Amino acid sequence: MLKIAVLVSGSGSNLQAIIDNIESGYLNCSIEAVISDKKDAYGIDRAKAKDIKTYILDRKQLGINISSEILKILDGKVDLIVLAGFLSILQGELLHVFKNKIINIHPALIPCFCGGGMYGMKVHEKAIEYGVKVSGCTVHFVDEGTDSGPIIIQKVVDVYSTDTAKDLQLRVLKQEHKALSEAIKYISDGRITIKGRKVLGI
Amino acid sequence: MLKIAVLVSGSGSNLQAIIDNIESGYLNCSIEAVISDKKDAYGIDRAKAKDIKTYILDRKQLGINISSEILKILDGKVDLIVLAGFLSILQGELLHVFKNKIINIHPALIPCFCGGGMYGMKVHEKAIEYGVKVSGCTVHFVDEGTDSGPIIIQKVVDVYSTDTAKDLQLRVLKQEHKALSEAIKYISDGRITIKGRKVLGI
Numbered sequence: 001m002l003k004i005a006v007l008v009s010g011s012g013s014n015l016q017a018i019i020d021n022i023e024s025g026y027l028n029c030s031i032e033a034v035i036s037d038k039k040d041a042y043g044i045d046r047a048k049a050k051d052i053k054t055y056i057l058d059r060k061q062l063g064i065n066i067s068s069e070i071l072k073i074l075d076g077k078v079d080l081i082v083l084a085g086f087l088s089i090l091q092g093e094l095l096h097v098f099k100n101k102i103i104n105i106h107p108a109l110i111p112c113f114c115g116g117g118m119y120g121m122k123v124h125e126k127a128i129e130y131g132v133k134v135s136g137c138t139v140h141f142v143d144e145g146t147d148s149g150p151i152i153i154q155k156v157v158d159v160y161s162t163d164t165a166k167d168l169q170l171r172v173l174k175q176e177h178k179a180l181s182e183a184i185k186y187i188s189d190g191r192i193t194i195k196g197r198k199v200l201g202i
Numbered sequence: 203m204l205k206i207a208v209l210v211s212g213s214g215s216n217l218q219a220i221i222d223n224i225e226s227g228y229l230n231c232s233i234e235a236v237i238s239d240k241k242d243a244y245g246i247d248r249a250k251a252k253d254i255k256t257y258i259l260d261r262k263q264l265g266i267n268i269s270s271e272i273l274k275i276l277d278g279k280v281d282l283i284v285l286a287g288f289l290s291i292l293q294g295e296l297l298h299v300f301k302n303k304i305i306n307i308h309p310a311l312i313p314c315f316c317g318g319g320m321y322g323m324k325v326h327e328k329a330i331e332y333g334v335k336v337s338g339c340t341v342h343f344v345d346e347g348t349d350s351g352p353i354i355i356q357k358v359v360d361v362y363s364t365d366t367a368k369d370l371q372l373r374v375l376k377q378e379h380k381a382l383s384e385a386i387k388y389i390s391d392g393r394i395t396i397k398g399r400k401v402l403g404i
Contacts, residue, residue, distance in 0.1 A: 109336060112314045131399040133356040134311060136336070154335040156358045161402040198333040200363040 002029035002188035003078045007070070007086035008036050010120075012043020014084035014105060017177035018184065019050055027181055029188050032078050035070060037088045059088045067094040074098075080187060083142065084180060087119060095144060100194055102142040103187070105180050107172050109154055110138040114147035124165040124172070135159050135168060137176045139183040141194065150199045152183045152192065204231035204390035205280045209272070209288035210238050212322075214245020216286035216307060219379035220386065221252055229383055231390050234280050237272060239290045261290045269296040276300075282389060285344065286382060289321060297346060302396055304344040305389070307382050309374050311356055312340040316349035326367040326374070337361050337370060339378045341385040343396065352401045354385045354394065 006015045015034060021027040034047035037059040047054045057069050071094040074081060083090075083104040090102065106114055108123045113135075118126065127135045136156040141149035155175035159168055186192045192201040208217045217236060223229040236249035239261040249256045259271050273296040276283060285292075285306040292304065308316055310325045315337075320328065329337045338358040343351035357377040361370055388394045394403040 109311060109314065110334070111332060112311065129399065130313060131353050131401065132312070133340075133353055133404070134338070134358055138335075151333050151335055156336055161400055161404055196333075197331065198363055199335075202335070202363055 002080060002184070003032045004029050004080045004082055004184065005033040005035060005074050005078045006031055006043075006047075006082045006084050008034060008041050008043030008084050009038050009087040010041055010043065010085050012041065012046045012084065013173065014176055014180050015043045016046050018082070018084070018181055019046070021181040027185055027188065029080075029184060033073060035073065035086075037066060037086065043084070064091065066090075067092050070094055071097060080184070082180065082184065085120075089146070090142060091144070095142070100141055103139055103152065103180075103183055104142050104147075104149075105176050106138045106140065106147050107169070107176065108138065109134070109136045109156065110140065110147050110151060114138075116146070121165055121169060124168040127159065128163060128165050128168060131161075133159050135172060137172050137179050139179050141199070150194050150197050152186065152199050152202070153179045155179045204282060204386070205234045206231050206282045206284055206386065207235040207237060207276050207280045208233055208245075208249075208284045208286050210236065210243050210245030210286050211240050211289040212243055212245065212287050214243060214248045214286065215375065216378055216382050217245045218248050220284070220286070220383055221248070223383040229387055229390065231282075231386060235275060237275065237288075239268060239288065245286070266293065268292075269294050272296055273299060282386070284382065284386065287322075291348070292344060293346070297344070302343055305341055305354065305382075305385055306344050306349075306351075307378050308340045308342065308349050309337075309371070309378065310340065311336070311338045311358065312342065312349050312353060316340075318348070320349075323367055323371060326370040329361065330365060330367050330370060333363075335361055337374060339374050339381050341381050343401070352396050352399050354388065354401050354404070355381045357381045 033053045035055045039056045081102040113123050113126045139153045140151045143149040157171045235255045237257045241258045283304040315325050315328045341355045342353045345351040359373045
């Protein structure tokens with residue numbers, strides 16, 4: 001059974017989707033730890049409600065050392081780290097030890113509206129401003145760059161000319177919940193391999 | 203009835219889709235002229251087969267004057283200029299006279315894989331190289347920038363890890379044929395308006 005850690009910064013609705021998909025039997029994995037870089041993240045409450053081990057790492061206090069703290073907690077304990085709306089940038093040794101074993105979800109169709117610290121609502125504001133007619137979300141492996149690792153899954157939503165950024169966020173979020181669990185399933189099934197920038201098997 | 207001109211550089215399969223959609227009654231418009239910037243473009247043969255007036259403008263000979271030549275031919279004659287795989291860059295007076303009356307189709311989901319002279323097969327090669335899991339096409343109004351005008355329609359296709367650029371091109375092309383005619387229909391129905399970068403009504 002795949003052992004995973006889920007890292008959150010906010011409400012943790014993607015974490016909840018993973019929990020639900022484990023309980024329904026869709027996902028054959030166990031959540032060994034939930035780590036938040038914000039102490040009041042609601043994702044921590046969701047984890048505690050399911051008796052999952054939780055860790056709070058203050059990113060203001062830890063700064064760039066947050067990655068080595070995460071490594072200390074997870075090294076040898078989990079097979080996969082899932083960033084589910086986790087806003088701190090990971091770097092250093094953690095990325096080497098967990099090479100091709102960290103995945104992230106971005107609320108846009110990479111390479112559109114990504115990089116340069118664009119995350120959360122800002123992504124949807126940019127998409128609305130630009131006037132795109134479709135957007136979506138991307139699950140990708142994490143490497144040294146920002147939103148630059150090999151892409152596992154992309155899911156698409158329509159964008160309407162009457163949409164606010166909030167409307168778009170809610171529509172994309174529904175797809176995020178599906179996409180992240182699908183990606184975990186592909187990995188736990190041993191279905192995918194990485195070749196250069198490409199994720200094969202899908 | 204909306205009078206249109208279609209500008210081509212290649213095989214003109216998008217032109218053929220427009221012709222077919224006029225003949226089937228889906229589009230209520232007439233093609234007043236087909237202009238090619240290459241003398242051996244097969245799109246010219248397709249137009250001649252339907253007794254549509256054709257013009258060949260040698261872009262090597264005309265250079266940046268191609269826009270004023272197009273303006274001479276079309277000024278006062280058509281309501282909409284449709285770029286259907288037309289590779290010359292339009293500029294100057296033509297863009298003012300036909301402001302918000304020129305549309306283009308790009309074989310990717312703008313703002314991904316666009317700008318910088320990226321067109322045709324090169325777009326699909328970039329998408330395959332990048333490892334995206336979805337791509338598509340975009341119909342947009344033409345302004346002074348490259349692929350930068352307000353977006354009317356975007357259609358999406360899946361990208362598989364086994365795809366070649368050619369596979370992707372053929373899959374996207376099918377959607378181009380639909381998207382371009384849909385955009386012309388929206389315009390001929392008077393359904394859309396432009397506000398800033400946004401196309402309203404869809």
